[in-house]
Every structure is written in structure tokens, then in C-alpha cells.
Amino acid sequence: MRHLTAADIQAFDKIYRLNLVNGLPGFKPANLVGTAAPDGRTNLAVFSSALHLGSDPALLGIVTRPTTVPRHTYANLKASGCYTLNHVPEALAAQAHYTSANFPDDVSEFDACGFTADFRDGFAAPYVAESALSIGLRLLEEHHISNGTVLLVGTVEHVYLRDELLRPDGTLNLAAAGTAAISGLDGYHAVQLPVRFGYARPGKLPVAE
Numbered sequence: 001m002r003h004l005t006a007a008d009i010q011a012f013d014k015i016y017r018l019n020l021v022n023g024l025p026g027f028k029p030a031n032l033v034g035t036a037a038p039d040g041r042t043n044l045a046v047f048s049s050a051l052h053l054g055s056d057p058a059l060l061g062i063v064t065r066p067t068t069v070p071r072h073t074y075a076n077l078k079a080s081g082c083y084t085l086n087h088v089p090e091a092l093a094a095q096a097h098y099t100s101a102n103f104p105d106d107v108s109e110f111d112a113c114g115f116t117a118d119f120r121d122g123f124a125a126p127y128v129a130e131s132a133l134s135i136g137l138r139l140l141e142e143h144h145i146s147n148g149t150v151l152l153v154g155t156v157e158h159v160y161l162r163d164e165l166l167r168p169d170g171t172l173n174l175a176a177a178g179t180a181a182i183s184g185l186d187g188y189h190a191v192q193l194p195v196r197f198g199y200a201r202p203g204k205l206p207v208a209e
Contacts, residue, residue, distance in 0.1 A: 019184060023184040028181065030182045033046075034125050035083045042117045048182040059140065060153075084126065084137065086133070089131065134161075
């Protein structure tokens with residue numbers, strides 16, 4: 001088994017290091033973050049950093065890149081306090097990845113990348129109409145990380161999902177949603193039905209249900 005130290009990683013070429021470290025966490029969620037500027041311009045950006053932070057209250061986080069250059073997503077959600085997380089349909093992975101291109105300020109990624117901006121129930125940020133599961137969040141707090149990235153914590157105010165995705169016990173059938181997963185910086189994966197296990201207790205190896 002190969003062993004890489006922190007010194008080894010730091011010595012790698014920049015692109016090699018980016019590829020390696022981005023792949024270390026394994027598979028990550030693929031989400032499109034929707035925001036709107038004060039003048040109404042919409043913005044859409046693919047994120048793979050969404051994480052669960054708590055269920056009571058329902059909190060989710062995303063990590064943004066350093067704000068040393070203009071970040072439209074960060075600026076918009078700071079101005080409005082609202083943003084949306086939208087699961088990436090596996091069939092639209094190319095369009096989702098295209099949102100990472102450096103479009104001019106006056107170009108909406110919704111329009112340029114073939115997605116439909118959908119404002120719902122008076123919420124100030126647009127949802128992705130093509131997504132099978134979308135979440136409306138309000139910014140609660142932010143935490144600045146030592147490397148310049150920012151952890152944004154949002155409270156879940158709205159959830160929209162297709163009826164067949166919600167199981168009787170509250171779990172989600174993400175395979176039926178056609179939700180994509182991401183590996184590294186640019187690998188998009190289809191999701192299969194999971195192997196599910198019951199509640200784990202000491203002294204008894206869980207058995208697949």
C-alpha cells in the first residue's frame with residue numbers, strides 16, 4: 001500500500017494535488033446552488049461540498065472557495081440571505097458541470113446551461129425546475145476557515161421533492177430521483193439502490209434488510 005505524507009502531498013504539482021485531495025473524501029453529493037442578486041439576476045453553480053449539520057433544527061452547510069476574487073454565489077446569498085440546493089439530475093450532469101465556467105456577470109448560468117429558474121412561494125432564491133429534490137435555505141452563520149474557504153450554515157425552510165422519493169420512514173429513494181454523485185473535481189456518477197442495514201448494536205453484526 002502506498003503511503004503519502006503531508007510533505008509528499010505539498011510537493012506535488014498543483015493540478016496533481018488538486019485532483020488527489022479532491023478525491024480523498026470519496027463520493028460527494030452533486031448540488032446546484034441557486035441564488036439571485038438584488039437586481040434580480042440569477043446565478044447557478046455546481047457544488048460538491050453540501051453536508052448535514054443537524055436535524056433539530058434542520059441545518060445544512062456548503063463550503064465556498066476563497067472570496068479573494070468575486071464569487072457570485074457568495075455575494076448573492078449574503079445580500080438576500082437565501083439560497084437553494086438542487087440535486088443534480090444524472091442525465092443533466094454535463095449542463096451542471098458547465099455552470100462552473102467563468103461566465104460574465106450579466107449572464108445567468110440558468111440560461112447559458114439549459115436550466116429553468118423557478119421562484120416558489122415568495123422565496124428570494126430560484127430553484128432548479130429540472131431537479132427532483134430541491135431545498136430552500138436561509139443563511140444562519142458563516143465560519144471562515146484558515147485556508148480562505150468559508151463554511152456557510154443554512155436553516156432548511158423549504159423542501160420540494162417528488163412524492164415517490166419519500167419512503168414511509170422518512171428516508172429518501174435517491175436512486176429513483178436519478179440524483180448524481182461527484183468524485184474528485186469532475187467525475188459524475190449514477191446512483192444505484194443502496195444496501196440498507198438496521199440500527200447497529202454492540203455484539204451483533206448488522207444484516208442487510
